Amino acid sequence: MGFIWSLIIGGVIGWLAGLILGRDIPGGVIGNIIAGFIGAWIGSMLGGWGPVIGGFYVLPALLGAIVFVLILSLVLRMIRRNA
Numbered sequence: 001m002g003f004i005w006s007l008i009i010g011g012v013i014g015w016l017a018g019l020i021l022g023r024d025i026p027g028g029v030i031g032n033i034i035a036g037f038i039g040a041w042i043g044s045m046l047g048g049w050g051p052v053i054g055g056f057y058v059l060p061a062l063l064g065a066i067v068f069v070l071i072l073s074l075v076l077r078m079i080r081r082n083a
Contacts, residue, residue, distance in 0.1 A: 011033040041064065
């Protein structure tokens, strides 16, 4: 059950990052979950602070997901421009 909870929280974090930036994450729900998990990994470099839900420190994970979505959107824009 803990794994399912982590997937849900990861998806919500990825969705919030896309919502804050006003950009869609490719891949829909799966893309949101991946962005949430990668965001949590990036956010773990900032340290463990803030509330913990589903094994994620929410604030660093959200900041990390925002950074990931920004980088992803820039890379995808460059790929589309060159194609």
